[in-house]
Amino acid sequence: MKHRIVVVGAGYAGAFAAGNLARRLSPADTEITVVNAEPDFVERMRLHQLAIGQDLAFRKLADVFAGTGVRLRLARVTGVDPERRTVAVTGPDGDVGDGELAYDTLLYALGSSVAHHDVPGVAEYAFDVTGRSSALRLRERLAGLGEGATVLVVGEGLTGIETATEFAESRPDLSVALAAHGELGAWLSPKARRHLRRAFDRLGITVHEHTRIEAVEPTRAIAADGTRIPAEVTVWAAGFAVHPIAAVSGLEVAETGQIVVDRTMRSVSHPDVYAAGDCAYAIGDNGRPLPMSCGSAGFTNMQATAAIIARLTGSEVPTSALKYYGNHISLGRRDAIFQMVDGDVRSKSWYLGGRTAARLKSGVLKGSGWSIVHPTFGMPKRKRRLATAPDRAGVRAAA
Numbered sequence: 594m595k596h597r598i599v600v601v602g603a604g605y606a607g608a609f610a611a612g613n614l615a616r617r618l619s620p621a622d623t624e625i626t627v628v629n630a631e632p633d634f635v636e637r638m639r640l641h642q643l644a645i646g647q648d649l650a651f652r653k654l655a656d657v658f659a660g661t662g663v664r665l666r667l668a669r670v671t672g673v674d675p676e677r678r679t680v681a682v683t684g685p686d687g688d689v690g691d692g693e694l695a696y697d698t699l700l701y702a703l704g705s706s707v708a709h710h711d712v713p714g715v716a717e718y719a720f721d722v723t724g725r726s727s728a729l730r731l732r733e734r735l736a737g738l739g740e741g742a743t744v745l746v747v748g749e750g751l752t753g754i755e756t757a758t759e760f761a762e763s764r765p766d767l768s769v770a771l772a773a774h775g776e777l778g779a780w781l782s783p784k785a786r787r788h789l790r791r792a793f794d795r796l797g798i799t800v801h802e803h804t805r806i807e808a809v810e811p812t813r814a815i816a817a818d819g820t821r822i823p824a825e826v827t828v829w830a831a832g833f834a835v836h837p838i839a840a841v842s843g844l845e846v847a848e849t850g851q852i853v854v855d856r857t858m859r860s861v862s863h864p865d866v867y868a869a870g871d872c873a874y875a876i877g878d879n880g881r882p883l884p885m886s887c888g889s890a891g892f893t894n895m896q897a898t899a900a901i902i903a904r905l906t907g908s909e910v911p912t913s914a915l916k917y918y919g920n921h922i923s924l925g926r927r928d929a930i931f932q933m934v935d936g937d938v939r940s941k942s943w944y945l946g947g948r949t950a951a952r953l954k955s956g957v958l959k960g961s962g963w964s965i966v967h968p969t970f971g972m973p974k975r976k977r978r979l980a981t982a983p984d985r986a987g988v989r990a991a992a
C-alpha cells in the first residue's frame with residue numbers, strides 16, 4: 594500500500610509543499626492529496642487590492658497541479674482525528690460525500706483568517722481582507738460608496754497600513770481613516786516612521802492614534818474613550834486568528850491555537866502530523882515564534898517537506914533556515930517601505946522606501962505567486978523511494 598500524504602490547505606505554505614513533495618517522492622510508493630476549500634490559488638497578500646476594485650487573476654489549483662501527480666480535492670476540512678489518522682471534509686456545497694480522508698502523514702496548512710477579538714459588532718458589521726470571499730464582499734460594498742464616504746481601517750499592523758494606503762490611493766474620493774492602538778508605525782525605525790507619516794499625509798488618511806475600538810456599529814465605530822468615529826465601512830485589520838480545528842482535534846496547540854511543532858515542523862503531540870504557515874507555532878532561529886507571514890510560510894514549508902522526505906526515505910533530517918528578516922509594506926502601488934529587523938526583532942536604522950521599495954515589493958509578490966504556480970521548479974528531479982517500500986528491504990535494514 595502506498596504511503597498517503599494529505600496536505601490540508603493550498604495557500605502559500607501548502608501549495609508549495611505539495612508540489613515539492615510530488616517532485617521529490619516517487620509515485621510508486623507515495624500518494625499525495627491536497628485538500629483546499631477554494632478552486633484557485635488565492636494570493637492573500639493581494640486581497641486588499643482585490644477589495645478596492647483592482648482586477649487580479651488567480652490561477653486554478655487544478656492547473657497548478659496538472660502533471661505533478663498531486664491529487665486535488667476541493668473540499669472544506671471540518672475536522673482532524675489524529676488518533677484514527679483521518680481528515681473530515683465536506684464538499685463545495687456542504688455535502689459530506691465520502692467525507693473522510695485517511696492519511697499516513699498529514700501536513701496541516703490551513704492558514705488563518707480575521708481575529709475578531711470578541712469586539713461587539715465586528716462579526717455583524719465590519720469587513721475584512723483576510724480571505725477572498727470577505728474581500729469580495731468588501732469590494733461590492735466599496736463600489737457602492739459615493740464621494741466623501743467614510744471608511745475606517747482598524748489596526749496599525751502591516752495589513753491595516755497596506756489596506757488604508759491602497760484604498761486612499763485607488764479611491765481618492767473616499768475619506769479614509771485608520772485607528773491605531775498606539776502610535777502609527779511605532780515599531781519602525783525613526784526614518785521609516787517619518788516616511789510612513791509622509792505617505793499618510795500625501796494620501797490624505799486621517800490617523801486616530803492611541804485609539805482602541807471597543808464596538809462597531811453599522812455607520813460608526815466606538816472607541817474606548819467614547820469617541821464615535823463615523824464609518825460607513827469599517828475594515829477590521831486587527832490581526833489574524835487560526836481555525837479552531839487543530840485545537841478541537843486534540844493536537845497540542847499554543848495559546849494562539851497554532852499547532853506546536855518541533856524544529857522540523859512536526860507536531861510535538863502527534864508525530865504523523867506536520868504544520869506549516871500561519872497555523873504553525875514555530876520557533877525561529879532567533880528563539881522567538883515566527884510571525885504569521887508569507888516569509889514564515891516559505892521557511893516552515895521548506896523545513897516540513899525536507900523533514901517528511903528525509904524520515905520517509907530513511908535519511909538524516911536536515912534543518913533549513915527559519916528566519917525573520919523584516920517587513921516589506923506596500924503603501925499603494927507606487928510607494929513602499931522595506932524595514933529590516935535584527936535578531937531581537939528590533940527595526941534596524943536602515944530602511945528602503947519609495948518607488949524602489951515598491952518595485953522590489955512587486956517583485957516579491959510576483960515571485961511568491963510564481964513559485965506556487967510552478968511548484969516543482971528548481972527542485973531535484975530524482976524521485977526518491979521510501980525506506981519502507983517492499984523492494985527496499987536493504988535500505989530499511991540500514992536505516
Ligand SMILES: Cc1cc2nc3c(=O)[nH]c(=O)nc-3n(C[C@H](O)[C@H](O)[C@H](O)COP(=O)(O)OP(=O)(O)OC[C@H]3O[C@@H](n4cnc5c(N)ncnc54)[C@H](O)[C@@H]3O)c2cc1C
Pocket residue numbers: 601602603604605606607628629630631635637638639640641668669670671702703704705722723724751752755836869870871872885886887888889890921922923
Ligand atoms: C491583505 C493581506 C496582505 C498581506 N501582506 C503580506 C505581506 O506583504 N507580506 C507577508 O509576508 N505576509 C502578508 N500577509 C500574510 C500572508 O498572506 C499569510 O501569512 C500567508 O498567506 C500564510 O500562508 P498560509 O499558507 O499559512 O495560509 P493561506 O495563504 O491563508 O492558505 C491557507 C489555505 O487553506 C485554505 N483553507 C482554509 N481553511 C480551510 C478549510 N477549512 N478547508 C479547506 N481549505 C481551507 C484556504 O482556502 C487557503 O488556500 C498578508 C495577508 C493579507 C490578508
